[in-house]
Amino acid sequence: MPETLAADLVLHYAPRTRSFGALWLLEELGVPYRLESFDLATKHHKSAAHLALNPMGKVPVVVDGEVPVSETGAIAIYLCDRYPAAGLAPSFDATTRPAYLRWIFFATALFEPALAEKFGKWEPRPSSHAWGSFDQVLEAATQALxxxxxxxxxxxxxxxxxxxxxxxFGIMFGALPKEGVLADYVGRMTKRDAFVRASEIEAREGARFPMKK
Ligand SMILES: N[C@@H](CCC(=O)N[C@@H](CS)C(=O)NCC(=O)O)C(=O)O
Structure with missing residues (x-):
């Protein structure tokens, strides 16, 4: 909804990438933002201008005024604290704050690499891999929900x-079952108005930059 040309917040975004999480977040926050959308195929993310925002040369990046924030987890923590009225984060002194932070890190630092273990058919090494193992993260998430x-x-x-x-993503690419606790949870979360709006923007931007065959 609040996409505008005159916003202080800019999302550097490419369709069909992890930038979707930041897009969904901005739609949930309901604050004005501008979308700087580009096709990854152009390699704009490896340009000097983009590397100055994120030396990893990746999307998403949010720029707040002149300050860049990258890494989806950091973007989420930063923006939700910056715009507390949206109620997307427990306050600093809330007893739920530690669990909130734990699940933010769970998504990005544990579940993501665990998916790589699954997709790459890596040998599970639960005590030496930082994420434990795919089976462990799956069990932890299922138990919680x-x-x-x-x-x-x-x-x-x-x-x-x-x-x-x-x-x-896990369900989409066949790593997680299409039914059950996690699938039901995803079904509920993706019915949210902000998710639907973000998906419409993603579809529009995807059509602007179709995948090359
Ligand atoms: N840990 C980063 C991952 C970002 C990431 O890997 N983005 C991919 C798109 S899905 C990217 O920009 N790839 C382009 C490249 O590395 O060349 C985050 O969560 O924000």
Whole structure:
């Protein structure tokens, strides 16, 4: 909804990438932002201008005024604290804050690499790999959501957004079952208005930059 040309927040974004999480987040926050959209095929993300924003040469990057933030987890923590009225993060002194932070890191630092283990058919090494193993993260997520609708404090937070988004990829690419606790959770989260709006923007941008065959 609040895409505008005159915003202080700019999302550097490419369709069909992990930038979707940041796009969904901005739509949930309901603050004005501008989308700088480009096709990864152009390699703009390896240009000096983009490397100055994220030396990893990756998307997403959010620029707040003149300050760049990269890494989806950091973007989520930063923006939700910056715009507390949206209620997407427990306050600093809330007892649910540590669990919230844990699930943000779970999505990006544990579940993501665990998916790589699964897709790459790597030998599981639960005690030496930082994420444990794919089976461990799957069990932890399933256990947490078996009896609760949300991960933290009985309400939707950015932790749900990041986890649902990565579980969604897991389901899409066949690493997670299409039915069950996690699939039901993803189904509920992706019915949110902000997710639907972000998907419409993603479809529009995807059509501007179709995949080359
Ligand atoms: N850990 C980063 C991962 C970002 C990432 O890997 N982005 C991919 C797109 S899905 C990218 O920019 N790839 C282009 C490249 O590395 O050349 C995050 O969560 O923001």
């Amino acid at each position: 078996e009896t609760e609708p949300f991960l933290v404090g009985g309400r939707f937070t950015a932790a749900d957004l990041l986890c649902a988004n990565v579980f969604r």
